[in-house]
Structure formats: structure tokens, C-alpha cells
Amino acid sequence: MKAIRVDQFGAPEVMRYVETIDPEVGPGQVRVRLQAIGVNPVDTYWRAGMNPALKLPYTPGLDGAGVVDQVGAGVTTCRVGDRVYLGTALPCTYAELAAVPAARVFALPASCSFEAGAALHVPYATAHRALFHRGQGRAGETVFIHGASGAVGLAATQFARAHGFRVIGSAGSEAGRRLALEQGLHHVVDH
Structure with missing residues (x-):
């Protein structure tokens, strides 16, 4: 091979x-x-x-x-x-x-x-582990996702929204902030 x-x-x-x-x-x-x-x-x-x-x-x-x-x-x-x-x-x-x-x-x-x-495993496994295993997140909580326009950040946003979190995140460019909002952030800030 x-x-x-x-x-x-x-x-x-x-x-x-x-x-x-x-x-x-x-x-x-x-x-x-x-x-x-x-x-x-x-x-x-x-x-x-x-x-x-x-x-x-x-x-x-x-x-x-x-x-x-x-x-x-x-x-x-x-x-x-x-x-x-x-x-x-x-x-x-x-x-x-x-x-x-x-x-x-x-x-x-x-x-x-x-x-x-x-493209699924590393970003989604990392996001899931951070939100639910390390972070012990629950519906109704607010979560901040730094780098929300990257692969792990987008996966974390999807998990968080699907589980009833309020989701705030950061992205370093206008295009990244727009993408993060389109993918489900409630609010985004520049980092």
C-alpha cells in the first residue's frame, strides 16, 4: 500500500x-x-x-x-x-x-x-469531552467557546445548542464571527 x-x-x-x-x-x-x-x-x-x-x-x-x-x-x-x-x-x-x-x-x-x-472524530470527540465530561455541562447553563469558528468550536456550538445551553463565543475575524453566529452562537465577540 x-x-x-x-x-x-x-x-x-x-x-x-x-x-x-x-x-x-x-x-x-x-x-x-x-x-x-x-x-x-x-x-x-x-x-x-x-x-x-x-x-x-x-x-x-x-x-x-x-x-x-x-x-x-x-x-x-x-x-x-x-x-x-x-x-x-x-x-x-x-x-x-x-x-x-x-x-x-x-x-x-x-x-x-x-x-x-x-472530519468528525477529533473535533467532535474533543468538544463532547470538554462540554460534558470535563465541564459537566447541563441544559440552561451558559458556555463560552473560545475560537468558536474553528472545527472544535463549531462542534462545541452544535452540541451546546442541541443540549439547551446559552452559547457565547469568540472568533478572530469578521468572517469567523459571522460563521459562528450562523452555526448557532447566541452572541459572539472578537478575540
Whole structure:
């Protein structure tokens, strides 16, 4: 398969497009033939060397969407041929194939494009964790979302509105403030 590999930390130029072996599928894993990948700020931080636990060489990418290609022993949540999106804890999605734990693979409705599916996990999981797990948010409360026009901010706005929060946010440009209001903020300020 083809994949992007990083053999040294640094700028985007350290990424190489290479031929490599197909990932093997272990028990409890799913292999996905990726049709689209998500690119997140964390990918660039890790490529630059800001994650001391990350070992070289590696294939970047935490988000993707595609079609299940193989399932490992014990997997009952999806089948070969299913449309899915995935979000991994370890980078591996800048490739044609990714083998990941089945718990990190989610059904992708036919009405959702692979490109949209690949953009779901990091922003929406981050927003959900911040609002409901760390923040313990409840309906009727007011929440402030800094950077409300970014991917995580827009996801947080959608979650907050859907759960009955009053939502105030910030954005750094007129276009960002307009987008944040269009997506559901009650009030937006310049940051």
C-alpha cells in the first residue's frame, strides 16, 4: 500500500510518500480502506516532535473514513463492506489502509460523504469531552467557546445548542464571527 511516512521530526518536508506493507488485522481490530483523511493541528504538532512518546518512523493521521476491508476475530460491530469513519489514539491514517481497534470505528451513514466523515472524530470527540465530561455541562447553563469558528468550536456550538445551553463565543475575524453566529452562537465577540 501507499502511505505517508515520517522518519524524522520537522516541517512538512519530512513527510515521504512511500510503498509499505499492508497492516495486519489482529483480534478485535478492523482494517479500513481509507477514502478520505482528516488533518488536525495535533498531526502537525506531533510531526514537529512535540509528542515525546511518539517513535519514528510513523504514519501520521488520527482521523479517516472509508470502507471496512477486513475484520479481526471477535469483532461484531461491523462487517466487510461497511462505510465507516474512525478516530484513532495512535497515528496511522495517512495511508491507503489502517488497522485500528473496533471500538474506534463508527458507522458512516450513506448520506454523509467520506470527506465529512473523516472530519468528525477529533473535533467532535474533543468538544463532547470538554462540554460534558470535563465541564459537566447541563441544559440552561451558559458556555463560552473560545475560537468558536474553528472545527472544535463549531462542534462545541452544535452540541451546546442541541443540549439547551446559552452559547457565547469568540472568533478572530469578521468572517469567523459571522460563521459562528450562523452555526448557532447566541452572541459572539472578537478575540
